[in-house]
Amino acid sequence: MTVAVTATVHTVIDTPVGPLTLTAEDGHLTGIYFAIHRLRHRVPDFGLAVAGLPVFAETARQLGEYFDRQRQDFDLPLAPRGEPFQQSVWALLREIPYGATRSYGDLARDLGQPGAAQAVGVANGANPISIVIPCHRVIGADGSLTGYAGGLDRKRFLLALEQPPAEEAGRLF
Template identity: 45%
Template sequence: MENVFYYDTRIGRISIIENGMAITRICFANKIELNNELNIEANETELLRETIKQLEEFFEGKRNCFDLPLEPKGTEFQKKVWDALQKIPFGETRSYGEIAKTIGNEKASRAVGMANNKNPIPIIIPCHRVIGANGKLVGYAGGLDIKEKLLKIEKDYRR
């Protein structure tokens, strides 16, 4: 059984989902349908409260890294990319090509982009820090406006 709770934040409404031991997903403005097939229940747990607390600290510039148990579901390649994303320092960006090189497959820029797109725990796994090779903001599950807000938060509060 997973638990979900919805929060209104300075970047919009998000839902956070956990499995009793770790955060499994964060969704932007999405209503997760609660039914027996999905095995999700609306229940604000201690882990969800701690997660939103850390996210709010991040949005306020009081936190530049997260200390939460994470359990993203994906392929081995996706997990490799998501691990690389977590190593991008707060306030910095990398291109898809740079991430491909980091994971040892410099020709995998497009595959990195697809893995980035499938990131189930945005913000905490900072896919917003990945930009196009030309420095332009490209693609983001929450929309480019949210990506821009997240990068601005990091730029404004970079220490």
């Protein structure tokens, strides 16, 4: 009798926002973590270090395209772990268009729970797949930048990256 063993594995890639630890299980991406995540959040055990997995290679490729402004949407096999409410928030995050932002209140209203902005914020902060599930696109109701697991400088960088280059900003096509 053969028993399938599911184990979390990881690799680290270099990016313009610093090293990112990618985690996977059964060929599905389960996490993208900034180095400082460990200092501020509970992060799961990364498991065994493994290089060359197809899901890691594809994630690195798509992130590279994103940082080169050649990709706006990700097409990866995702398996973030979380409670049903968190999963519903993370699904909404993936619907925020590239270059756009939404507030916690906007997301709470979209969930049909207009009083749940704070709970949405907590779920947003627990997002294990940074960048690909774009929690950086969530801002305060007044337009201010709010907390980010990678730090506000990285959040600013990602939001600026998603804006048209200055020479294209005023151009009409």
